[in-house]
Each structure stands twice: as C-alpha cells, then as structure tokens.
Amino acid sequence: MNMTIIYTILSLSILGGISAVILYFVAQQFKVVEDPRIGEVESMLPGANCGGCGFPGCRNMAEQLVKAESMEGLNCPVSDASVMAGIATYLGFEATIQEPKVAVVRCNGTCEHRPKINTYDGANSCVIDAALYSGDTGCSFGCLGEGDCVAACKFGAMYMDPLTGLPVIIEDKCVACGACVKACPKHIIELRNKGKNSRRIYVSCINKDKGAVAKKACAVACIGCGKCVKVCPFEAITLANNLAYIDYNKCKLCRKCVVECPTNSIHEINFPPRKAAEAVMENHNENTIQTN
Amino acid sequence: MLKTFKRGGVHPAENKLSASSPIITAELPKVAAVPLGQHIGAPASPVVNKGDVVKVGQLLAQSSGFVSANIHSPFSGTIAKIEDTIDITGFSRPAIFINVEGDDWLETIDRTDILLAECNLSATEITSKVKEAGIVGLGGATFPSHIKLSVPPGKMANVLLINGVECEPYLTSDHRLMLEKGDEVIVGTQLLMKALSVSKAFIGIENNKPDAIQHLKALTKNYIGIEIVPLKVKYPQGGEKQLIKAVLNREVPSGALPIDVGVVVHNVGTAFAVYEAVQKNKPLIERIVTVTGKSVKTPSNFKVRIGTPATQLVEACGGVPEDTGKIVSGGPMMGKALKSLDIPVSKGVSGILLFNGKEAKRPIMEPCIRCGKCISVCPMGLEPYLLMTFSEKQMWESSEMSHTMDCMECGSCMYTCPANRPLLDYIRLSKSTVGQIIRTRKQ
Numbered sequence: 001m002n003m004t005i006i007y008t009i010l011s012l013s014i015l016g017g018i019s020a021v022i023l024y025f026v027a028q029q030f031k032v033v034e035d036p037r038i039g040e041v042e043s044m045l046p047g048a049n050c051g052g053c054g055f056p057g058c059r060n061m062a063e064q065l066v067k068a069e070s071m072e073g074l075n076c077p078v079s080d081a082s083v084m085a086g087i088a089t090y091l092g093f094e095a096t097i098q099e100p101k102v103a104v105v106r107c108n109g110t111c112e113h114r115p116k117i118n119t120y121d122g123a124n125s126c127v128i129d130a131a132l133y134s135g136d137t138g139c140s141f142g143c144l145g146e147g148d149c150v151a152a153c154k155f156g157a158m159y160m161d162p163l164t165g166l167p168v169i170i171e172d173k174c175v176a177c178g179a180c181v182k183a184c185p186k187h188i189i190e191l192r193n194k195g196k197n198s199r200r201i202y203v204s205c206i207n208k209d210k211g212a213v214a215k216k217a218c219a220v221a222c223i224g225c226g227k228c229v230k231v232c233p234f235e236a237i238t239l240a241n242n243l244a245y246i247d248y249n250k251c252k253l254c255r256k257c258v259v260e261c262p263t264n265s266i267h268e269i270n271f272p273p274r275k276a277a278e279a280v281m282e283n284h285n286e287n288t289i290q291t292n
Numbered sequence: 293m294l295k296t297f298k299r300g301g302v303h304p305a306e307n308k309l310s311a312s313s314p315i316i317t318a319e320l321p322k323v324a325a326v327p328l329g330q331h332i333g334a335p336a337s338p339v340v341n342k343g344d345v346v347k348v349g350q351l352l353a354q355s356s357g358f359v360s361a362n363i364h365s366p367f368s369g370t371i372a373k374i375e376d377t378i379d380i381t382g383f384s385r386p387a388i389f390i391n392v393e394g395d396d397w398l399e400t401i402d403r404t405d406i407l408l409a410e411c412n413l414s415a416t417e418i419t420s421k422v423k424e425a426g427i428v429g430l431g432g433a434t435f436p437s438h439i440k441l442s443v444p445p446g447k448m449a450n451v452l453l454i455n456g457v458e459c460e461p462y463l464t465s466d467h468r469l470m471l472e473k474g475d476e477v478i479v480g481t482q483l484l485m486k487a488l489s490v491s492k493a494f495i496g497i498e499n500n501k502p503d504a505i506q507h508l509k510a511l512t513k514n515y516i517g518i519e520i521v522p523l524k525v526k527y528p529q530g531g532e533k534q535l536i537k538a539v540l541n542r543e544v545p546s547g548a549l550p551i552d553v554g555v556v557v558h559n560v561g562t563a564f565a566v567y568e569a570v571q572k573n574k575p576l577i578e579r580i581v582t583v584t585g586k587s588v589k590t591p592s593n594f595k596v597r598i599g600t601p602a603t604q605l606v607e608a609c610g611g612v613p614e615d616t617g618k619i620v621s622g623g624p625m626m627g628k629a630l631k632s633l634d635i636p637v638s639k640g641v642s643g644i645l646l647f648n649g650k651e652a653k654r655p656i657m658e659p660c661i662r663c664g665k666c667i668s669v670c671p672m673g674l675e676p677y678l679l680m681t682f683s684e685k686q687m688w689e690s691s692e693m694s695h696t697m698d699c700m701e702c703g704s705c706m707y708t709c710p711a712n713r714p715l716l717d718y719i720r721l722s723k724s725t726v727g728q729i730i731r732t733r734k735q
Contacts, residue, residue, distance in 0.1 A: 125717075
C-alpha cells in the first residue's frame with residue numbers, strides 16, 4: 001500500500017521534471033522579446049481605446065511611440081499636454097505641444113431657421129438618410145438630425161437638443177477624438193483649436209449653394225457674400241464655393257467678421273457679453289475717425 | 293400549371309387602377325429640365341451651350357464612359373442654362389434647362405405610324421444605332437442597352453428574354469404598351485434577336501394581363517421564334533434572375549450575370565425604343581409613365597417627353613389629392629419617394645404614384661421576433677434579419693460573407709415583416725459600404 005503511494009509520487013515527479021525541461025527549451029526557442037517600455041507607455045496613456053490618435057487602441061499607440069524616432073504626428077488628443085510631455089521625457093524625445101482641440105457643429109439650421117419641406121420616416125440613421133436623398137429641408141448640406149454623431153461619442157460629450165433638433169457638444173467632456181467627425185455623413189462636424197480661454201469663432205454653415213438658394217432654404221446660411229473676407233485684418237477667412245471658412249490658426253479672435261455677417265452665420269463662443277464688446281467697437285471706431 | 297420562380301416571393305394587392313386607360317400624349321411644358329445622369333454609370337457630358345437653339349432629337353449630351361448613354365433633346369427651343377437641380381434620385385445634380393418653343397423635329401426622324409417590319413441592317417449596325425439613340429433599360433434600372441447587346445468574348449447568348457411581367461403593383465405602362473404597340477414591340481424583339489444573333493425569344497407576361505397575352509399571342513403567329521409565356525402572378529418576377537428561373541428554369545449563380553447562362557433580358561419598353569431607334573431613327577426622348585394612386589381622380593398612362601415636370605402630369609390627372617402623404621417615383625415596392633413634385637421625368641421613371649396619408653405612414657418598428665418570414669420570402673435566398681443586424685453593428689466582413697451584395701432590393705422582406713423593421717434600409721447601407729470595400733480592395 002505504502003509502495004503504491006511512493007511509486008505514484010515518484011512517477012509524477014519524474015514526469016513533471018521532464019515536462020519542465022521540455023517547456024524550458026521550448027520557451028527559449030520561441031521567446032518573444034518585447035520592449036518593456038511599451039507597457040510603461042501604455043500605462044501612462046488614458047486607456048480609453050477611442051481611436052482618436054489614429055490607431056485602434058492605446059496599446060498600438062504605445063507600440064508606435066516606442067518605435068518612432070520623434071513625437072511628430074503622434075498625439076493622444078484625449079490626454080492633456082502634461083501626459084504627452086511625460087511620455088516624451090520617458091522616451092527621451094522633445095515634447096511637441098499640441099493645441100487642444102474641440103469638436104464644432106457647423107450647422108445652425110434649427111426648425112425655426114430652416115423649415116422642413118417633407119418628412120423622413122425611415123430608419124433612425126443619418127447614413128441611411130443621407131444615402132436616400134438630400135434631406136428633409138431645402139438645404140442639402142445641413143444636419144439630418146438622426147444622431148449618428150451622438151451614438152458614436154464614447155465620452156458622453158454630445159446630445160441632441162430636442163428644441164433645435166441639432167447635436168450639442170459638451171465642451172468639458174469633448175476630448176477631440178474625432179469619432180463624431182467620422183460618423184457624420186454630411187461632414188458637418190470639424191475639430192477646431194479650442195482657443196484662448198476656450199474662445200472660438202467659426203462659420204456655422206457648410207452650404208455651398210449660391211446665396212439666393214442657400215438663403216431660401218435656411219435663414220442663417222452662409223450666402224458667400226464675402227463681407228467677412230474683406231473685413232478680416234489677418235487674412236484668416238477664405239471664400240470657396242459660396243462658403244466662407246475661418247482658418248483657426250490665423251484667426252486672432254477680433255470678432256470683426258461676426259458683426260459684419262448679414263445672416264449671423266458666424267458664431268462666437270465663450271466671449272464676454274456683447275454689450276461691452278460693442279462699446280469697445282464704438283470706441284475703436286471713434287478713435288479711427290479722430291485719427292483720420 | 294403556370295410557370296413561376298420557386299424561391300421566395302410575395303403577392304401584394306395588385307391595384308392596377310389605370311389598366312384600362314389608353315395612353316395619352318402629354319402636353320409640352322414651357323420650361324423643361326433634362327438631367328445629365330439618367331442612367332447607371334457616368335453622367336453624360338453636354339455638347340450644347342447656353343443660348344443654343346436645338347431641335348427635337350438633336351444630341352444634347354454625349355456618353356462619357358463605357359457605362360454611359362447619350363441624351364437627346366426631347367424638345368425644340370433654346371438652352372436656358374445648365375445648372376444643378378433636384379432630380380429623381382433626390383439629390384441635386386446637373387441638368388440642361390430648355391425654353392420650349394414650338395415642336396420642330398430633325399428631318400431624319402420618321403414620325404409616321406406606319407409599321408416597318410423589314411430590316412436589312414447587320415447585328416453591329418443595330419447595336420451602334422441603339423448606342424447612338426441613348427437607349428437604356430426602361431424597366432427602371434436604366435442600364436445602357438448597347439452594353440447588354442455586345443456580348444463579351446468567350447460568352448454566348450442563345451435566348452433572348454423580353455420582360456413584360458410588370459410585377460410592381462399599380463404600374464400599367466408596360467401593359468398598355470403591349471396592348472397598343474404590340475406590333476412594334478414584336479419587331480423590336482426581332483431586331484434585338486438579330487443584334488444578338490439568337491434564334492429564340494420568349495416574352496414573359498404575368499397572368500393578370502390576359503388581354504395583353506392574347507393580343508401578343510395572336511400577333512406572334514406571323515413571326516418565327518418568338519413565344520409568349522404566361523406566368524403566375526408573383527412579385528418580384530420582373531427581376532432578371534427570377535424571370536430567367538421562371539421561364540427557362542436556369543439558375544444564375546451568385547455574382548454572375550444572365551449572359552453567363554446564355555440569356556439576355558430586355559424590357560418591353562426597351563424593345564419598343566429599339567424599334568423606334570432602328571426603324572424610325574428616333575432617339576430615346578419619350579417614355580410611357582403611369583400616374584396613379586387610390587385618391588387620384590383619373591389614373592392614367594401618358595406618353596411623356598423626357599424632361600417634362602412631374603407636376604404637369606399630376607395636374608393632368610386632376611391635381612394632387614388633398615390627403616396625399618407620399619409621392620413615389622416607380623412602383624410601391626421598389627420605387628423611391630420624391631422630395632417634391634418639381635422634378636423632371638427621366639428615362640427611368642415608369643410611374644408616379646400618390647399614396648394617401650394612411651397608406652404612406654410607416655408603422656412603428658418593433659424588436660425582431662425571429663419568425664423567419666423574411667427568409668422565406670427572399671427571392672435570393674438570403675437572411676435579411678441577419679444582414680440588417682450586421683449592418684446596424686457595422687460588421688461589414690460578416691455582411692459580405694452573408695452575400696449582402698446578392699440582394700436585389702425588391703423589398704419583399706420589409707413588406708412581410710410583422711415587426712415593421714427597416715430591413716431593406718439597412719441592407720442598402722451594407723450594400724453600398726461593402727461595395728466600396730470591394731472596389732478599394734480590387735485597386
């Protein structure tokens with residue numbers, strides 16, 4: 001009886017020993033050498049796996065960062081500048097400071113401004129709507145209001161405003177990953193620089209129709225009159241296909257174009273109340289007159 | 293027993309309200325817009341400029357690629373402008389606007405009604421005449437006809453099928469054409485047979501048009517090789533692959549074309565257009581359009597010049613009824629809802645259908661109950677409920693593996709779904725996305 005136990009223990013031990021030796025050699029043979037820095041960098045990244053950097057997940061981004069020779073073109077839009085700076089110092093790179101960005105909805109075609117001329121009652125998806133026809137309003141460029149962008153947002157930074165029928169971006173939550181930009185079949189959403197004190201000026205319209213057609217479809221459409229282009233002292237505004245576009249890198253937030261726009265299609269965000277600004281403008285005008 | 297295809301299919305209420313109203317020639321409009329993209333493939337490129345004076349039948353725009361078609365002027369007058377306008381597709385696309393003045397035809401066009409049955413042209417001459425005339429498939433798909441007539445090397449056509457099925461409810465344009473222009477359709481069929489050098493042709497007609505079957509049967513007694521095949525009423529029998537299965541019992545494999553099984557299919561409307569182009573030198577500038585609907589005062593069939601505004605046709609039928617909820621171009625199953633009535637009639641418009649508010653409303657969507665009705669009615673043997681889920685979840689690879697590209701968009705699944713799910717909407721999305729993926733992969 002005792003012998004049986006001893007034999008069992010012995011045979012199992014020998015079997016275990018042999019297996020261990022085989023496993024050791026196999027492990028040596030098929031060893032995968034991985035840069036330990038990849039794991040380190042990955043732990044520094046936010047781990048949202050949103051795809052905003054252009055790679056499928058944070059792990060892939062970390063691999064690319066370790067492989068890369070400089071930080072150029074590699075930026076995690078979700079994390080703030082300090083995280084990227086930390087990764088840069090860890091990897092021995094020079095940190096490139098990326099201007100923080102935010103998503104901007106370039107359509108202001110609310111039910112009031114842009115009356116509906118028919119009813120869409122198909123599947124609740126902008127992509128399907130956009131593939132079917134040019135939309136339920138006279139404007140064939142504007143927001144379809146089915147909320148594909150809201151569904152694409154992984155950070156809860158968007159919601160559909162039931163009053164206007166347009167998506168709203170919650171600035172504090174938006175990480176500029178660009179998921180909504182890709183989801184929108186009309187290419188309405190754009191990532192723009194967040195700007196000083198989160199102040200931004202942009203043309204809230206992408207209608208490329210001629211002025212009269214655009215105006216007929218929507219009261220707040222850009223009609224391509226070019227007044228803003230003339231008034232801009234920094235040459236930040238360009239006009240193409242009956243549509244003005246403000247280059248956020250050149251814009252110095254002077255707000256002259258906002259006052260000039262006849263259809264109020266240029267929006268200013270997070271600026272102090274208008275009254276004070278108007279007073280400043282008037283003073284400014286008086287000064288110029290005096291000097292003249 | 294009557295022939296039909298075996299797999300799937302539905303039988304919606306026929307509602308052929310305008311079956312007994314003869315074809316009326318529609319009045320000429322004052323201003324017309326002739327779209328440049330009226331066919332599948334590249335839009336034609338204009339050869340006229342603003343201010344030019346054109347005659348009826350003159351070339352307006354030239355075919356601009358392999359899959360493209362010429363467009364001729366349906367009116368005489370001056371070119372007002374070439375500008376984007378919302379057309380039958382629902383999108384803003386370029387069109388040639390003509391200020392119509394009088395009705396001045398090119399002298400080469402034979403406008404008499406005399407039947408010319410004799411033709412001494414060779415096969416290639418017929419094909420080039422069809423190409424010149426800008427003829428496209430008039431069943432609704434608007435595929436340029438001359439491409440179907442030039443059989444690719446290594447393949448052989450041995451049968452011609454003429455599609456007189458008109459399986460869509462409400463529509464009667466093909467039915468009236470067969471009744472009133474039966475002789476011309478038969479001669480057109482003969483010309484197509486000659487172009488393809490085949491000796492046998494079948495004309496498939498559904499059994500709900502007994503007068504057309506009788507009429508054409510009497511006419512074909514004088515012609516050799518043309519046979520009329522009455523078919524059991526079932527939707528979508530007008531689909532190419534379904535018609536081939538029904539008439540010839542041949543199965544077109546997945547991803548293949550009818551020519552791979554030796555068949556070429558043309559619509560009766562196309563056969564008539566071929567007759568006019570070859571024997572009368574008349575390009576494709578007119579077509580038959582049914583204007584119908586339960587609330588329409590006088591559902592009618594019109595012979596319409598391409599480019600006539602749809603509003604005018606509806607006015608001629610007693611105007612838009614007050615309870616109209618939706619206006620569809622084409623039939624109720626495969627037609628497309630229009631954004632407005634201010635669109636020009638193009639080569640692919642077989643009908644204008646006015647639904648009343650009650651018919652037009654789409655019922656509320658409910659969760660899938662896995663009843664499998666969509667699978668049992670799918671004529672292509674697909675699983676629509678699964679394709680929809682794949683599309684919803686953006687699983688494009690699985691969509692492709694489940695043969696989403698084989699879908700012919702007949703809408704039988706959506707028609708039969710007890711949970712009112714938008715199956716076809718999502719399948720269309722997956723078709724366009726998967727199609728794009730396949731194209732980029734090939735490059």
